[in-house]
Amino acid sequence: MSTSHKPVEANKVRNRVFVAIGAVIIIATYLYLVLGQPSEFAEGDFGQASLIAIIGYLLGSVLIAVGTIHRLPTTTIALVPVAIAVNIVVGQISASIGLPIYLDSIGTILVGVLAGPAAGALTGALTNVIWGMTISPIALPFAVTAVVIGVLAGYAGRLGMFRRFYLAPIAGLITGIIAALVSSPIAAFIFGGATGGGNGAIVAAFRAVGNSLLASTTFQGLLSDPLDKVITFTIVVIILFALPSRFRSRFPFVREYNVFGKQSELAAPTRATRSGAASTDTTTSTVGDDSASADNGTTPRG
């Protein structure tokens, strides 16, 4: 996988292929698990469902992480570890002060909005890898959910959902619903519905009424994930609006897709006449910033 000897173009194609195959594997895994063999599950026999869930989701996440990491500039690579640390530390504090929500994806969503879907996907995948290495290996099979959250946060930013304060919670709601749908087969087929104390009780309640295991974990996910993501997206948009706009517009992704609307136009290439004023603000970030802008082909500041 070394990038050193080969020409850059070949690597670009290879990375795109990795990401594309990874995405196809994840989607195929999900469709197989949800539509695949309902008659067999009804007898309580999963057949190959748990094997396919663990291999398909892990392989897909690894391919996406490997395919995305090469095209990220150094500023983004430096941002990912701190974002993961924010995810883990805030997630743990939220659990320790007894909040009923996870709040373990603040960093992932921040990176997705500021640096794009690829960076968001990488942050998500590695958060769960590191969560698995430090706190509990149980987080590892759920890496795919974090990848999906990072990608969706990136596209939400690209579509302008962070230009208005009230649009972000809507993006959070949609992300939460999709995250619940993606993670429910993992909860059902790998963990048999038993992912945590409170969640297990909710799954049991749905099972008692006669739902299938997959349906029960899906309903349980739909009860908790959308609420968690609405709150997380709201926190992220509050933080982002509080950031000085020169901080935000430092990211090529923010400038290219005008993630924050008018405010970021100050640093957009079209307003290069203002660069004299802007450059005095940004002299602190020199090398990393230059490489980031060069990567995108736009160099608004001197």
Place this chain on the structure above:
Amino acid sequence: MTTTLYEDRESVIHRLNPVTKLVAMLSIIIIVFAVQIWWVALGIIVFVVVPAAVVSGTGGRLLSLSLKLLLPILIVLVLLQGLFFPEGTTVLAEFGPARVTVEGLMFALGIGSRIAALVLCSLVLLLTTNPALLMTSLTQKGMSPKMSYVISSTLQIIPAFHTRAQSILLAQQARGLRLKGNPLRRAGALLPLVSPLVLGMFTDVEERSTAMEARGFSSPATHTSFVIVDDPLGQKIARWLIVAIAVTSVVLSLLGVFK
């Protein structure tokens, strides 16, 4: 708060090439999920995972960690599947809407043994492998140095971040922030914590990326390593062997042999 579970000791398991341990762990997990027979998973735990932990001298920590991680899940699993398994037919006892069925208990046994194998295998790897060495040897096997940078530096940042988060929390409490009360109020309390944490993170990132660029981080030239991890031929063969077993078990499973 300790970041990693790794304990520096001297044993055969500790001396193995980290890649060998990683490949073995992933292969065992895949075999356990492919072969879907509960006693195969339990057999692997009893005859492979536990001896490995005992030989490496991490048996005690493995026991306490696995009890902490696995016990809540296994209890919920047995209660959930044992009591609420509408598909079950052989009823042992009935309490209102809850029915204890043989099928439900067998199902819990199957899933529980697999989760236990997954958690225990990962724990043995984590307890006996220095994360920095694992990253170095993975980079030598062709993983992107960017990937190993992200993982290694996150492991180092987390304790510092935890300390910073705690001191922010204390500072805000000193200014009158209340952490008690209803969930909505407590959720609101997180904002004064998260904003300074994230703002601090941006300053960190700026300094770090400048330092990294100054040291040629994104240079396309081949990166050399300070530590060369030993990788004897025997372990290479062992790796291919266990991967072959895992692939075979997946193929046999997909062909429906283990029904």
